[in-house]
Amino acid sequence: MPRPVIAAVGASRLGRTALPGRDLFSVAVDEAFEGLPAPAELVGALYAGNQSERYENQIMHGTLLAEWAGLRYVPAERVEGCAAAGALALRHAVTDVRNGEHDAVLACGVEKMTAGGTDVATASLAAAFDRAIEQRSGVTAPSQYALLARRYLHETEATERDLARIAVKNHRNAARNPRAQFGETIDVDTVLESQPVAPPLKLFDCAPVTDGAAVVLVTSAETAAELGVPAVDLAGTGAAANNIAVAERDMTHIEGARIAAERAYAEAGVTAADIDIAEVHDAFTVSEALLSEAAGFAPVGTGYQSHRPPAERDDGWTDVALSTSGGLKARGHPVGATGLLQAVEAYEQLTGVAGERPGDPPEGAPSSPETALLLNEGGVADAVTVAHVLTAAPEVGR
Amino acid sequence: MPRPVIAAVGASRLGRTALPGRDLFSVAVDEAFEGLPAPAELVGALYAGNQSERYENQIMHGTLLAEWAGLRYVPAERVEGCAAAGALALRHAVTDVRNGEHDAVLACGVEKMTAGGTDVATASLAAAFDRAIEQRSGVTAPSQYALLARRYLHETEATERDLARIAVKNHRNAARNPRAQFGETIDVDTVLESQPVAPPLKLFDCAPVTDGAAVVLVTSAETAAELGVPAVDLAGTGAAANNIAVAERDMTHIEGARIAAERAYAEAGVTAADIDIAEVHDAFTVSEALLSEAAGFAPVGTGYQSHRPPAERDDGWTDVALSTSGGLKARGHPVGATGLLQAVEAYEQLTGVAGERPGDPPEGAPSSPETALLLNEGGVADAVTVAHVLTAAPEVGR
Structure with a gap:
């Protein structure tokens, strides 16, 4: 059973920003993959945590973020459990790697909460009730x-x-x-x-209320060792x-x-x-x-x-x-x-x-x-x- | 490696209906579990396919459907890839069972598309672009x-x-x-x-445009045999x-x-x-x-x-x-x-x-x-x- 580790992380600056969600995500990906091979050379699947389609009138974040990470034809999907979406994405990365489904999985999260104003954020979060x-x-x-x-x-x-x-x-x-x-x-x-x-x-x-994106690259311990990156189990x-x-x-x-x-x-x-x-x-x-x-x-x-x-x-x-x-x-x-x-x-x-x-x-x-x-x-x-x-x-x- | 099979299925009537999504789901669960033990006695996790929060102003379908299936404290989440959400839920059920994460998983899907009228459905689907x-x-x-x-x-x-x-x-x-x-x-x-x-x-x-819900119970072949149900690999x-x-x-x-x-x-x-x-x-x-x-x-x-x-x-x-x-x-x-x-x-x-x-x-x-x-x-x-x-x-x- 492969041993899943975090091999790299990245995040955008947090707060109110003019950048759309996909660009916040790009910032996070660039940070995570600095000094590493391109995502397409490593990543077998992508999970995207996103709470609400209201902020940017956008669903399908699995497909969208995969494209913006330079991935094509990988399994990619959005997972949602309101504010737990990010950890749900991480959890799939963990189980996919430990079960040998993929050797490296990208867990992603993005939210552009200021896009619609505070009223939209308040109403959007109430949809969780x-x-x-x-x-x-x-x-x-x-x-x-x-x-x-x-x-x-x-x-x-x-x-x-x-x-x-x-x-x-x-x-x-x-x-x-x-x-x-x-x-x-x-x-x-x-x-x-x-x-x-x-x-x-x-x-x-x-x-x-915050705009931001984060990515966590989960790989097998073996791959992290080959990459020569600091790793966390x-x-x-x-x-x-x-x-x-x-x-x-x-x-x-x-x-x-x-x-x-x-x-x-x-x-x-x-x-x-x-x-x-x-x-x-x-x-x-x-x-x-x-x-x-x-x-x-x-x-x-x-x-x-x-x-x-x-x-x-x-x-x-x-x-x-x-x-x-x-x-x-x-x-x-x-x-x-x-x-x-x-x-x-x-x-x-x-x-x-x-x-x-x-x-x-x-x-x-x-x-x-x-x-x-x-x-x-x-x-x-x-x-x-x-x-x-x-x-x-x-x-x-x- | 356990062999994942479909052990039971259920679905609501399809078309325009007065029932809210959660009740359409209840109809599907009742059909699937007719003659079987209660869901809580079998099911280790739940995945819910749902496209849009607009129809019923509702996110968190993992938690919502788990509760309405009589499950508590199981891992439950919504998966979304627009109209592929249902098969994404099924796919997690397959991998969870074959990897031994759970012996039985409920893959669920629900959409109450007529709740907002045709204009809402049209706009909601365009969010996939x-x-x-x-x-x-x-x-x-x-x-x-x-x-x-x-x-x-x-x-x-x-x-x-x-x-x-x-x-x-x-x-x-x-x-x-x-x-x-x-x-x-x-x-x-x-x-x-x-x-x-x-x-x-x-x-x-x-x-x-259709209202409807469906559930597929995925179990190991061993469990399906014990239940005495017709099974499909x-x-x-x-x-x-x-x-x-x-x-x-x-x-x-x-x-x-x-x-x-x-x-x-x-x-x-x-x-x-x-x-x-x-x-x-x-x-x-x-x-x-x-x-x-x-x-x-x-x-x-x-x-x-x-x-x-x-x-x-x-x-x-x-x-x-x-x-x-x-x-x-x-x-x-x-x-x-x-x-x-x-x-x-x-x-x-x-x-x-x-x-x-x-x-x-x-x-x-x-x-x-x-x-x-x-x-x-x-x-x-x-x-x-x-x-x-x-x-x-x-x-x-x-």
Whole structure:
């Protein structure tokens, strides 16, 4: 059974841009293949994560991105699970390589969210909710997550100030990440005094609207060694869909994410305690708290301490560093590309490339992390969750 | 390596209906699982083919359909390649089972095309075209296929009357298919005198707008035998994406379809001459002509003879019977479900279930077909093509 690794990554700059999605994708491909043979000489299949056809009136991203990567006659398709689309693409690359279907697969994600304005983005994301019992009530993503936040603040000792500290920490990490949408640090008052969106969530509790693209080249370890590139093992993958409507789920115990993470841990032969860094799906600050618990990093009710250095967290917490990239909150959240941006961050941290970033290492991050967890979600919380465990593979490649 | 088979199929009635997509899907699931254990006792993963979020303002069909099939915490996702979405879902089911990822996978497709009216369907399908060099010209699906038809009539001896005969044949087949949208036969004049849509294509050269859903349960042969159901081998699968814009391709030699078919033949260890029945993607009458050539059934320039009984075709043609279901043209074309409806037809023909249909066997069809080819396309012609070869497996199951 071939051993799937990440052999190369690339991403566009994140934020508002004049470039259409296909050109954002070209930027990402160019970065990933710098110094490598052309994509057509390596890649056997392509998966494209994309959330919505509304932004650019475009479907068929499998075919479109394959053409723009210089590929022809390869199997290529779009996969979609709202914001989990990127990790779904990565997951197919992992299973195709480990099952010998292809020796190299390109996992791609792109979203051009600013193309239609904020109203289009809001309406487009609402299409992820149950049409009958949610959409007809006029709910939006922030209002759905506000229900989770309200309940979380009721059930735990967490305060709005604690959630704000998660945003502060993620902006601090983003300020060190040259790919990030936001480059400036903020303080707790910035969050608490920002515009209410859906109480208790304020503007700075929410991930932004972002244009961006990312690609991850997955190959067998053998091929990565031949290419002489730094490689990271894709040691485990897991996925789980929960019911689509929030009303049909437990709002503060994200069971689908727990199950997806457990599946990835089991495949990789690790436990939550082994994870050094994690990118969790912090679409809203409360998400990072909830997912820290679902991933097994934090005892129930203490996930909001994710912003603290390990020594200052409650007993039972692991030493994991969360959202070293700045997370969805501050790195940016181009929906269909987000799952792959998580993988880009983990690749750069585990290969040491991230160590060349200016400034100090991100808050709480070990100097040489060896194991990473990625949790990418679609819909509100765990309507679908895709988990990956990545481990350093210094003996592969250069 | 487990041997993937189709163990059960189901489909809704096709045509215009008051039911929303999720209820059309429920009808299909109920049919497929009649007499079987509940889906949750068998199914390890779900793939959902769906073309457009516009019809029902709904994305996340993986999660939605999993919930409506009674599944929870399984991996579930939407796959999309415009009208090839259904076969992309089937393809993942095949590879997941043969690679041991899951023992049973549910491939699903649904489209509620009448929800927004014909203008919405027309605009929605145009999103499959290249935004820059096609959409800005205002082209529609019929106008794109009219280019192919015009060129085909120029390059070959085919006439508009020949294309009309393909529609006549497919309506005749549909009249025997209880699932079909159209139950009445037509004659050549019906086609030739019908409303011009995009010359040389007239209304009866075009597949209709259809609501519908279909599901295909793929399991290992071992599990199908334990269930005691009639089974059909999924002997080969192939896929290929061509460039997205028609202007960047050869309009009358559908190379992507040829390659996809060759890949499926190679996996199955068969050639075009072995195929007894084929469902090709006859979105327009000219498509059946072009795909008959791409599949290797017909010498170049003679594909338009697909409506003739085998003895009356030119030398070099095989004995294949095309579109025994009535095809997209007359069975109906609920976009994201079409690839699975092709599989439903092949399953019923190869297991003998179709033999219980009222009336004579479809034109040119052998009384006991053993091998079938399915060609499902997305975008104009081969922007993406997915091919499957199915073979009878009378020794499996009952």
